[in-house]
Amino acid sequence: MLGKGGKRKFDEHEDGLEGKVVSPTDGPSKVSYTLQRQTIFNISLMKLYNHRPLTEPSLQKTVLINNMLRRIQEELKQEGSLRPMFVAASQPADPLSDNFREAQPAFSHLASPPLLPADLVSTMPLESCLTPASLLEDDTFCTSPAVQHDGATKPPPPALQAVKDSFSSALDEIEELCPAPTSAEAVAAEPAAHDPKAQPGESNIHKPEGLPESRTAEPKLMDPLPGNFEITASTGFLTDLTLDDILFADIDTSMYDFDPCTSATGAASKMAPVSADELLKTLAPYSSQPVTPNQPFKMDLTELDHIMEVLVGS
């Protein structure tokens, strides 16, 4: 996959972007700009959504991480806007989900491999995407996704689209598995998600905000997590929240009831009662190896990484 031709294009692209600032001889850095961006994006998401503190998390930290995500999202949007926006058939136009639309570029980015020299160079302002390669790290952490990343994006667009299609339907399947209102948070952009009672499992330990300041009419995007700082709703990453939660279900199972949806009253705010088996079945189309339902989460890390990339838009 890392054919010479591909690699050359990649380098050209990189040079074109970073142009004057970085000399082409900034060799040591093995991490591409987009790769680092993706890594930071993922880290930021994890920070925001996988942290369940007993005390209120720092608003400063939340704001800074949010800003980071927004910036990356903006960039992706700009990049994505150069390609036909891929709208999955199963994603209904949803008047409420500005947040979901915002997240679209992350998905549509899938359809557009990040390596389109001519288009991108012409429209992306230099300063918005420069990280001098000398600043990029030789972090093993940063490099390990590289393998998966390249694997994920090398397939030609039509295949990706096919993947996306079946993936969207996979999302639907997952959704079906948890019909409770709580799980509606924008996986398929169901509009109902944002009434305070329908809390995602994330905010299990946080009661809905009392909102001592009534000055703000709660926007429809309000989502009291994490830590009830209203700010989090603005990230537009609620879609990813659900998927992350599903994916990370094996990491932190304390929030989840692994019985298949028994209660229609999701208001108990346990979300995503998806059994590992069902999840595996859903994800099976994407794994090159057959996965036996009897071995929940025996899929190896590469598969998980692959899925992660597909979801958050490598």
Next chain:
Amino acid sequence: FLGAGGGNDIQWCFSQVKGAVDDDVAEADIISTVEFNHSGELLATGDKGGRVVIFQQEQENKTQSHSRGEYNVYSTFQSHEPEFDYLKSLEIEEKINKIRWLPQKNAAQFLLSTNDKTIKLWKISERDKRPEGYNLKEEDGRYRDPTTVTTLRVPVFRPMDLMVEASPRRIFANAHTYHINSISINSDYETYLSADDLRINLWHLEITDRSFNIVDIKPANMEELTEVITAAEFHPNSCSTFVYSSSKGTIRLCDMRASALCDRHSKLFEEPEDPSNRSFFSEIISSISDVKFSHSGRYMMTRDYLSVKIWDLNMENRPVETYQVHEYLRSKLCSLYENDCIFDKFECCWNGSDRQVEFSSLIVMTGSYNNFFRMFDRNTKRDITLEASRENNKPRTVLKPRKVCASGKRKKDEISVDSLDFNKKILHTAWHPKENIIAVATTNNLYIFQDKMN
């Protein structure tokens, strides 16, 4: 003595270390703030467990002229307790975020201590005498039968063992929705400000049920929030002037005479970003973690993640000086973001106010990782890196300077960036107002260093 034109480097020596020797740090023992009082005789620390410990300097021993008095525990009290916010189902940490001393007016000492939500005014007083000889009470407090009293006497004060009592005199609560990061006492010594992420309130020290909101940056729609307040301080001389810093690296100077709500700054201090240093993390590392006025009030200093900047209040568009604290971390920002170290809030402090004779005699101190701390001396134009550790610490032995090797060949005695311990961070330091004595807090230990006296 560090004369203004002397050009002598201060030679720092280990003096004392307070706290557990144990490597296993108890969470509650983590020091969260350090502050000398106005005379330097008292040194207060606050910790994550809500306790305040005050050390007092021994009176100078005339015979031991080669060292200044040692600091010993003077008073320990529980300032804040953990609370529970039932509305949000979240704990309110008892961690002491800041301590500020009031200037001494009478025999008692007063300080303000604050956690995330509540500020308290504590009175620390000594008792070394007690009344004896009551007519109606026995010495142990039991009441005497009045019919047994045959003579009368006047009770007198008799000396007793020194007792230091701390009592809360005022509790300033329920004024902050967000987490308090700063308190600052006004030069009028009657009012003070408290700042949280989005608001700054003005209090009168005598009045606890009312405070005035003087800055409010909360947007109508919280989704639009992109910037928070990170620190605030009153000007040392002008009682209507204060500054506050933000997470975007700006400092705003406000005048309370201009309007009741100081939403519009009088001055905005911001340095344009250096495009060659731009990265994903530019914003985060520009977030200011501390701001301190110099004694004269002509200058102020800000600390962001990688540097300390000195600003002239008359020049808004750039600092007059910038010192790199640990530039070698710039290439590690991704890891530091991942492990949250990039959000560490380092404080900074000036040398003692008495020593700040002029611009050239200013010295800046701030902490770093691996229990290193740094000093930048405007007088000698030199900077130095020192380490707070129990090893190599013999009293009156000058501390050996440390060096971090950023890349390439590591010289002997240098430490490579990759072997720095990022769990050993020095966030809080303080400088005695009159002497060259500094207090440096590692995670759970307090180090005191002194200038080697000749």
